[in-house]
Amino acid sequence: MQIEAIVSSYALSRHHFGTGNGPDHLLNNGVRDDLEAQGHAVTVDEVVLPGELDTDVEAVFGVANAVAERVRKAVRNGLFPLVFAGNCNSAIGAVAGLGAENLGVIWLDSHGDFNTPDTTATGFLDGMGLAVIAGRCWGNMAKQVPGFAPVPESHIAHIGGNQFDADEEKLLRSTGAQVITATEYGENRSMPDRALAALSDAGVRHVYLHLDLDVLNAEEAPANHYGSEEALSVASVETLIRAVRERFAITACGITSYNPDCDPENRTVRATARLTRAILSTL
Numbered sequence: 001m002q003i004e005a006i007v008s009s010y011a012l013s014r015h016h017f018g019t020g021n022g023p024d025h026l027l028n029n030g031v032r033d034d035l036e037a038q039g040h041a042v043t044v045d046e047v048v049l050p051g052e053l054d055t056d057v058e059a060v061f062g063v064a065n066a067v068a069e070r071v072r073k074a075v076r077n078g079l080f081p082l083v084f085a086g087n088c089n090s091a092i093g094a095v096a097g098l099g100a101e102n103l104g105v106i107w108l109d110s111h112g113d114f115n116t117p118d119t120t121a122t123g124f125l126d127g128m129g130l131a132v133i134a135g136r137c138w139g140n141m142a143k144q145v146p147g148f149a150p151v152p153e154s155h156i157a158h159i160g161g162n163q164f165d166a167d168e169e170k171l172l173r174s175t176g177a178q179v180i181t182a183t184e185y186g187e188n189r190s191m192p193d194r195a196l197a198a199l200s201d202a203g204v205r206h207v208y209l210h211l212d213l214d215v216l217n218a219e220e221a222p223a224n225h226y227g228s229e230e231a232l233s234v235a236s237v238e239t240l241i242r243a244v245r246e247r248f249a250i251t252a253c254g255i256t257s258y259n260p261d262c263d264p265e266n267r268t269v270r271a272t273a274r275l276t277r278a279i280l281s282t283l
């Protein structure tokens with residue numbers, strides 16, 4: 001497969017800082033070599049925003065615009081868009097680049113990313129990406145991203161959460177989106193199949209797969225400063241990815257929120273290579 005690695009080294013408005021160092025580190029310490037060893041051809045397209053960024057909002061939507069354009073171009077040219085990004089908000093751009101028609105969003109994340117300016121207690125903008133995609137907030141900014149349309153909540157599955165804010169979880173569960181926490185997944189292995197079947201019944205034909213690496217158990221594969229030992233094992237996430245692939249075409253994927261400072265032994269790099277193989281291997 002021809003893979004377009006779309007790289008966004010921004011952590012909100014800071015470039016090459018914290019999780020902004022994740023994309024280059026993952027690609028250059030094993031993930032790119034592993035993709036090539038699987039027979040894929042990899043080209044890299046880096047997002048660089050012009051000028052100084054004054055605010056996080058400007059950075060989020062600047063990245064979204066740039067990612068949307070690159071995802072659309074990759075798809076048009078028959079390349080698979082694999083987005084490596086400091087922030088989960090990059091997904092706004094990936095979804096816009098694919099277009100919302102028949103699109104599902106599978107969101108693997110320890111956190112809800114479903115806060116809005118009204119539910120958040122911290123103001124952390126990167127905890128709102130999925131809510132933006134669902135059309136719950138920042139609507140006038142999102143609609144300026146070329147190709148963006150909100151994804152119906154019946155087309156969204158959030159899997160692996162274990163650190164929701166209370167109001168955020170209440171909102172997410174009120175929407176009709178499929179929600180499977182890490183604990184629920186551990187207790188009932190048939191839940192993902194039912195959730196994916198519900199997406200299919202709602203009209204989903206292809207998906208954007210969002211992999212915030214902090215969905216992985218922080219002891220096995222530390223991703224950032226916000227991980228948890230209650231998160232999913234690498235093997236569980238691999239099983240989930242295979243279940244997604246059995247039912248849907250994955251038409252783009254985002255790998256986000258990895259801070260190399262938290263992973264001195266590159267365990268999470270190796271986990272990412274393994275999961276990327278599951279995402280891209282021919283069935």
Ligand SMILES: [Mn+2]
Binds near residue numbers: 088111113212257
């Ligand atoms: Mn996230």
